Structure formats: structure tokens, C-alpha cells
Amino acid sequence: MFDVQKPETAVDQTAIKIAARNVQVFYGNTQAIKDVDVDIQDKTVTSFIGPSGCGKSTFLRCLNRMNDTIDSCRVEGEILLDGQDIYAPRVDPVQLRARVGMVFQKPNPFPKSIYDNVAYGPRIHGMARTKDEIDEVVEKSLRRAALWDEVKDRLDTPGTGLSGGQQQRLCIARAVATRPEVLLMDEPCSALDPIATAQVEELIDELKQRFSVVIVTHSMQQAARVSQKTAFFHLGNLVEYGDTNTIFTNPQDHRTESYITGRIG
Amino acid sequence: MTLLAFVILLAAVVIGYVMNLRAARAIRDGGTRMHSLEGFHGGYAALMTLVPTFFLIIVWLLFQDTVITAIVKAGLPAGVLGGKGTGEVQLIMSEIRSIAGGRIFGTPEDWKLEAAEHLVALRELSGWLLVAVTAALASAMMYISRRTVAAEFRARQGVERILHGLMVSCAVVAIFVTIGIVASLLFETIRFFQMVPFWDFVLGTNWEPQIPIREDQVAAEGAFGMLPVFLGTLVIAFIAMFIATPIGLLSAVYLHEFASRRVRGVVKPVLEVLAGVPTVVYGFFAILVIAPAIRSFGDNFGLPIAPNTALAAGSVMGIMLIPFISSFADDALGAVPRSLRDGSLAVGATQAETISKVLFPAAIPGIVGGILLAVSRAIGETMIVVMAAGLIAKMTINPLDSVTTVTVQIVTLLIGDTAFDSPKTLAAFALGMVLFLMTLCINILALRIVRKYREIYD
Known part of the structure; x- marks a missing residue:
């Protein structure tokens, strides 16, 4: 575990970005998440690990209210972003999602040009009005997603024509273009080959300079490589949450230990 | 007669299926490992009998009238059709057909009655021939497919090939019907353009299709x-x-x-x-x-x-x-x-x-x-x-x-x-x-x- 570089002091000093208290999620009558309490720190990579169906993706989707699009889904409890409850009636989910961006498991670029894909968010939020402003946002976002050099000569070609890894980085560029404060990533590398995965992981490491990143992953190596904080979910419960180092070297709960040593999951 | 032919076909299909099934079972019970399940051997026989015989019956029914009419026409006394246009010849033939069907109007000439009798006899003959040919073909196909039953015979693939062929012929039928419709449309259109200039039709701004049918009729020129x-x-x-x-x-x-x-x-x-x-x-x-x-x-x-x-x-x-x-x-x-x-x-x-x-x-x-x-x-x-x-x-x-x-x-x-x-x-x-x-x-x-x-x- 010595290959994992973590500025632990920096983590301890950073502020809490998202605080979840007593969160319950129901799909119809089935409860998918039970009593989850978690503090996600700013400018930190937090990873959610756990076996399939343990609720980690569901919880992630609560953080930007993407669960609103599922009719039968109901969320209880409190999720505070900078101290404000994001489920309060006066919060507009549309505005919230501009602040809490999301990258999905399968790359999902729009059937538009690379340029339009990245400019999509800034345009609808009116963040950039003139052509020059949009150009600038697009370039900056693509650079941040480490994609600029590969696509700068073909910004008007369809985003769907890129390779899988490039598409995923394009989706990251699209998400960071709205200048979010938190970036949620739902297994962003599960559809990518090892090289593309390495590129995206490197990118995540850079993104944490500006954003708080929350990543759901099935790969414990990935969680160990990219994150400073790790939360282990099991059967809808948050079993253990702490520094990645501690979770992987000295887990407190026997279930966590069983999972990371490969006995359950 | 046609019904009888179909009954024979059906019986042949069932018998062929059962025969092959039994034969295949006998081989299997003898302890040999079969390439295909017995059902496929039976199905192979059934399809081998059904498909060609069915097509034969259909083709026979489609062309029987044309052939019989041609024969009757050829058998008419010399001179009765002399100098008559196609329309009149068709009229005479349909009159003969209706006499043969028992609908006699007025007192037709003797040669028409004779022709009608000829027609009836030919139809009868055609019916029996159909039954005979059906029976012959069906039993031949049954025999051929019965001979194929063997442990290593690939009846599975055989059935698949026949079904594949059936699908192809269905697709071909659809295409040919389309081509036929377009062709008939095309030929009539060409006839139209022999009477009315093409550009008058395409660029004309006046549509008055009423034209005089008789010389003395008052109507637009068209x-x-x-x-x-x-x-x-x-x-x-x-x-x-x-x-x-x-x-x-x-x-x-x-x-x-x-x-x-x-x-x-x-x-x-x-x-x-x-x-x-x-x-x-x-x-x-x-x-x-x-x-x-x-x-x-x-x-x-x-x-x-x-x-x-x-x-x-x-x-x-x-x-x-x-x-x-x-x-x-x-x-x-x-x-x-x-x-x-x-x-x-x-x-x-x-x-x-x-x-x-x-x-x-x-x-x-x-x-x-x-x-x-x-x-x-x-x-x-x-x-x-x-x-x-x-x-x-x-x-x-x-x-x-x-x-x-x-x-x-x-x-x-x-x-x-x-x-x-x-x-x-x-x-x-x-x-x-x-x-x-x-x-x-x-x-x-x-x-x-x-x-x-x-x-x-x-």
C-alpha cells in the first residue's frame, strides 16, 4: 500500500462538502438504502465499494437527485450540500445537477459533434454566451479531461465516433464544463480497457485539485489507487467509512475484511 | 378430384413421417448413436413429400384451365373461328365454358355443344390425372426419403435446408407479385401514351377526360x-x-x-x-x-x-x-x-x-x-x-x-x-x-x- 500517495494532512484539513444524515431510499416497497450517514470532503476522491446490488450506485444517484427520474423511488433523510438540504422544496434539481455533475458507467456522448457535446451544459445554463466564451470553455474542459490534444483538430466530428476511452473522457469534459463542485462517477472505467482506465484514473487524480470526486467502483485496486476516502456498502448499509489506507489495511468490520480479501461479494 | 388429391397428399405426409420415425427408432433401439433425433427423420420425410407434391398440385390447378381451353379451341371444327377478333373468340370460349357448366342460353350451335362435351371430358380426365400424378409423386418422395434413414444421415440439416428453401420462395413470391403489379401498370401506361402524347399528359394544365364514345355524342374533346x-x-x-x-x-x-x-x-x-x-x-x-x-x-x-x-x-x-x-x-x-x-x-x-x-x-x-x-x-x-x-x-x-x-x-x-x-x-x-x-x-x-x-x- 505504499504505492498509494495520499496527502493525508490535506484531507484532514478540507471542509465537508456533502453531509448525508440518516438517508433511506425505497424503490416502491423495497428499501435499497438503510440509515446511511456519510461526510464527503471537498477536493478529495471518495470511493464507494461493495458487492453488486449493495446500493452504492443508488446512493450516488441520490447526491444529484438523479433518482427523481425514477417514479417509484423515494428518498428520506437529509443530504446537505454546503449545509443546504438538496431535497428541500425550494431547491431546483436542475440547478443542483449543474453543481453536482455526473459521469456514467457506459460512455454516453450525445449524437452531436465533440464541440457541441462539451458546450451543451454551458449553453443551457447561460454560462457562456459569445462564441469566444464557449470556445474557451470547450477548450478548457477538454484540456481538463486530457482529451484536447487528441481531438482539437476534429471538434466538429461526432462524439460517438471516438474510441471508448475517449468517449468517457469526453463525458467527463461535458460534466466539468458546467464548473460543478462535485463530480459523481458511476463505475466510469467498467467499460474501458486497461490503458483507457489508467488515463481516466490519472485524470481523476488531477480533477480532485478542483472538485470533490465521488466514484463508485467494483475494482478494489482502483479504489486504492485513486481515492483518499473509502466507503464500503453491503446490503444497503454503509458498513464502514474511513481513510482508504485504513479500510484496506486495517478494516474494523469483519464484513469489510471479508470483502476486500475476496471472501464475499 | 382436387380434394382427393389433397387427401392423398396429407395421407402420404403422415405415413412418410411415421415410417421414417419408426425406422429411425428401430436404428436407435439397435444401439447405434443417431446423428439426428428421430423426429427430424420423420419431419424430413414429411417435408420431402409435402413440398414438391404441393407445388405440383398448385401448378397443375393454375395451368389446367389454360391448357384445356387451348386443347378445346384446337379441336373446334375448322372455319368457325375464322376471321374473328380476340374479343369474339374469348366470348365464344366463355360461352362454351358456361354450357359445360350447365348454363345454356338459347339454342347454341351443335359444334358448341360438342366442344362443351369435349371440355367436360377433358376436365374429368385432368382431375383423374392429377390424382394419379399426385399419388405417384408422393409415393416416390416417400420412398426416396425412407431410403435416407441411417444413423449418420443429417436429417436435422436436411429439414433446415428445406425450410430455408421455403422461406426463400416466400420472399420470391412477394417480389414477383410486386414486379407483376408494376409491369401491368407499366404496359397499360405505355398504351395510354400511344394515344395521348407524353408531354401533353405531364405538362398539360387541363384535365377533362370525358371523350365522345359515339360519333354523334356531344362531349368535350378530352x-x-x-x-x-x-x-x-x-x-x-x-x-x-x-x-x-x-x-x-x-x-x-x-x-x-x-x-x-x-x-x-x-x-x-x-x-x-x-x-x-x-x-x-x-x-x-x-x-x-x-x-x-x-x-x-x-x-x-x-x-x-x-x-x-x-x-x-x-x-x-x-x-x-x-x-x-x-x-x-x-x-x-x-x-x-x-x-x-x-x-x-x-x-x-x-x-x-x-x-x-x-x-x-x-x-x-x-x-x-x-x-x-x-x-x-x-x-x-x-x-x-x-x-x-x-x-x-x-x-x-x-x-x-x-x-x-x-x-x-x-x-x-x-x-x-x-x-x-x-x-x-x-x-x-x-x-x-x-x-x-x-x-x-x-x-x-x-x-x-x-x-x-x-x-x-x-
Whole structure:
């Protein structure tokens, strides 16, 4: 575990970005998440690990209210972003999602040009009005997603024509273009080959300079490589949450230990 | 006789199946490992017997009359058909046929009675021959397939090959029927253009197909300029699409994106009922409700409006096309992957922005395909326009005037007693050809659009 570089002091000093208290999620009558309490720190990579169906993706989707699009889904409890409850009636989910961006498991670029894909968010939020402003946002976002050099000569070609890894980085560029404060990533590398995965992981490491990143992953190596904080979910419960180092070297709960040593999951 | 042939065929199929099944079972029970299950051996025998024999019977039935008639004609006494045209010869032959069928009118000549007897005898003979040939072929096929039963015989693949062949022949039948329809249309159209100059038809602005049948009859000279008719079709189709496209698309968007499951459960079936209304009923609706409404509306403004208007026919046709477009658009929206919708919502787009900027562009090929198919239907639709649009061909694009369409003119040209060699009748085929070419072009365009965008968006 010595290959994992973590500025632990920096983590301890950073502020809490998202605080979840007593969160319950129901799909119809089935409860998918039970009593989850978690503090996600700013400018930190937090990873959610756990076996399939343990609720980690569901919880992630609560953080930007993407669960609103599922009719039968109901969320209880409190999720505070900078101290404000994001489920309060006066919060507009549309505005919230501009602040809490999301990258999905399968790359999902729009059937538009690379340029339009990245400019999509800034345009609808009116963040950039003139052509020059949009150009600038697009370039900056693509650079941040480490994609600029590969696509700068073909910004008007369809985003769907890129390779899988490039598409995923394009989706990251699209998400960071709205200048979010938190970036949620739902297994962003599960559809990518090892090289593309390495590129995206490197990118995540850079993104944490500006954003708080929350990543759901099935790969414990990935969680160990990219994150400073790790939360282990099991059967809808948050079993253990702490520094990645501690979770992987000295887990407190026997279930966590069983999972990371490969006995359950 | 035909029934007997079919019974023999059926029996042969069953017996062949059972025989092969038994034989295969016997081999299996002898301890040999079979390549195919016994059922396949049985099925192989059944198909080997069924397919060729069935085709033989069908072909026999198709050509039997032609052959018998030819033989009877050849057997007629010399000279009775001398100097008669094809029409008269056909008349004589059908008279002979009806005598053979027992319907005798007046006192026919002796040679006709003889010919009829000849015909009856030939039919009898043909029937028995059919039975004999069927029995022979079926038992031959049964024997051949019985000989194949062996442990290593690949009956599975054999059955598959035969089924494959059947599918190919079904596809071929569909294609040949299409080619046949187009060819008959084409030949009649060529005959028409031998009587009426091509450019007079294509560029003529005057459509008055009434021509004198007898020398002394008072009638117009007959003018076959298709432009006013063509224009009428376009006006009505345009009005229909102008109504159907926005309503159909927006209702599809509403149903697909905004409606709750309960609303959707009610509205969708209602729309489907709309699609099931017979076009005649739409025609009623157009003349009894829409047209008077437009008239009284016009009266309020002192506008004299014809009882038959393009607007009435077009708008009712538009209503008819709403479910067509909305179901196409609904399917196209449903085919857009959920991930695109999620991606758009996740950057903070509203639902309307997601629909207009992401879902709609991705669904465009399906939607455009649906709209173009609806245009084809609007152009080809007959009943509503026959009832509501009018018969007089006018060179106008005024929707409040009465216009006529290609389909209406085809109907009126072919209704009643018509001679099949006058330009008036043949003009119907020329119009049909125009209609066919129009819808063909639109369908090709629709397919190309769908294909082109699918390549980019997938």
C-alpha cells in the first residue's frame, strides 16, 4: 500500500462538502438504502465499494437527485450540500445537477459533434454566451479531461465516433464544463480497457485539485489507487467509512475484511 | 378430384413421417448413436413429400384451365373461328365454358355443344390425372426419403435446408407479385401514351377526360393534362401533413415523456382507436361535420366557400394520420437509449431541453421516416377525398376551393361501363403510375434518411 500517495494532512484539513444524515431510499416497497450517514470532503476522491446490488450506485444517484427520474423511488433523510438540504422544496434539481455533475458507467456522448457535446451544459445554463466564451470553455474542459490534444483538430466530428476511452473522457469534459463542485462517477472505467482506465484514473487524480470526486467502483485496486476516502456498502448499509489506507489495511468490520480479501461479494 | 388429391397428399405426409420415425427408432433401439433425433427423420420425410407434391398440385390447378381451353379451341371444327377478333373468340370460349357448366342460353350451335362435351371430358380426365400424378409423386418422395434413414444421415440439416428453401420462395413470391403489379401498370401506361402524347399528359394544365364514345355524342374533346390533378393531391396532402405532423409529434412527446402511466394507459388506446376508424367514416365526418362548419365559418366573413373543399378533406385526412405519426414518433423516442436522457439531465438540463436538444435529434430518423410514410399515405388516400374533395380539376392552390386528386380521378375513370381500350380508361393507369412513382420516391427518400442517420447515431 505504499504505492498509494495520499496527502493525508490535506484531507484532514478540507471542509465537508456533502453531509448525508440518516438517508433511506425505497424503490416502491423495497428499501435499497438503510440509515446511511456519510461526510464527503471537498477536493478529495471518495470511493464507494461493495458487492453488486449493495446500493452504492443508488446512493450516488441520490447526491444529484438523479433518482427523481425514477417514479417509484423515494428518498428520506437529509443530504446537505454546503449545509443546504438538496431535497428541500425550494431547491431546483436542475440547478443542483449543474453543481453536482455526473459521469456514467457506459460512455454516453450525445449524437452531436465533440464541440457541441462539451458546450451543451454551458449553453443551457447561460454560462457562456459569445462564441469566444464557449470556445474557451470547450477548450478548457477538454484540456481538463486530457482529451484536447487528441481531438482539437476534429471538434466538429461526432462524439460517438471516438474510441471508448475517449468517449468517457469526453463525458467527463461535458460534466466539468458546467464548473460543478462535485463530480459523481458511476463505475466510469467498467467499460474501458486497461490503458483507457489508467488515463481516466490519472485524470481523476488531477480533477480532485478542483472538485470533490465521488466514484463508485467494483475494482478494489482502483479504489486504492485513486481515492483518499473509502466507503464500503453491503446490503444497503454503509458498513464502514474511513481513510482508504485504513479500510484496506486495517478494516474494523469483519464484513469489510471479508470483502476486500475476496471472501464475499 | 382436387380434394382427393389433397387427401392423398396429407395421407402420404403422415405415413412418410411415421415410417421414417419408426425406422429411425428401430436404428436407435439397435444401439447405434443417431446423428439426428428421430423426429427430424420423420419431419424430413414429411417435408420431402409435402413440398414438391404441393407445388405440383398448385401448378397443375393454375395451368389446367389454360391448357384445356387451348386443347378445346384446337379441336373446334375448322372455319368457325375464322376471321374473328380476340374479343369474339374469348366470348365464344366463355360461352362454351358456361354450357359445360350447365348454363345454356338459347339454342347454341351443335359444334358448341360438342366442344362443351369435349371440355367436360377433358376436365374429368385432368382431375383423374392429377390424382394419379399426385399419388405417384408422393409415393416416390416417400420412398426416396425412407431410403435416407441411417444413423449418420443429417436429417436435422436436411429439414433446415428445406425450410430455408421455403422461406426463400416466400420472399420470391412477394417480389414477383410486386414486379407483376408494376409491369401491368407499366404496359397499360405505355398504351395510354400511344394515344395521348407524353408531354401533353405531364405538362398539360387541363384535365377533362370525358371523350365522345359515339360519333354523334356531344362531349368535350378530352384533355389529359395531369398538372391540376397532381396539384390537388399536393394541396390536400400538404394540408393533411400541416395538421397531422405537429399534433402527432407533440402528442407523442407528451405521451412518452410527460404523461403519467395512468394518462398514457387511457390516451394511447384512444389514439389507436383513431387509427382503426375506417376511412369511409372519416369521409362522412368530412362532408357532414367539417365541410358545413367551414362553410358557416366562411359565411360569417362573407366568404363564399364551396361545399367541397380541399381544407375539409385535407384536415380530416390529417386527423386520420395523427395516430400514424404519433406511434412512429413514440417508437423512435422509445428507441433512444436511456443513457442519453440521463446524460443530459445530469448536466442540469430540464426535461424540455433534454427532449428538444438530445432526444429529438437522436430520434429524428425514425420520426422523419414516419412522416414520409404518412405523406405516402396522404397521397394514396382515396375514400376521404372521393367523398369530400370534389371532382372538378382546377388549377388552384386555394384550400377553400374544391380540388380533385389523382386517386379520385382514377376512381371516377374506372367507375361504370368503360371500354378498356379508350384513352379515358387508360388514363387511370397513367395516373396510377404517377402515384406509384411519387410514393416510391418518397419511400426511398424515407429509407435513405433513416439509414443515413442511423449510421451516425448508433
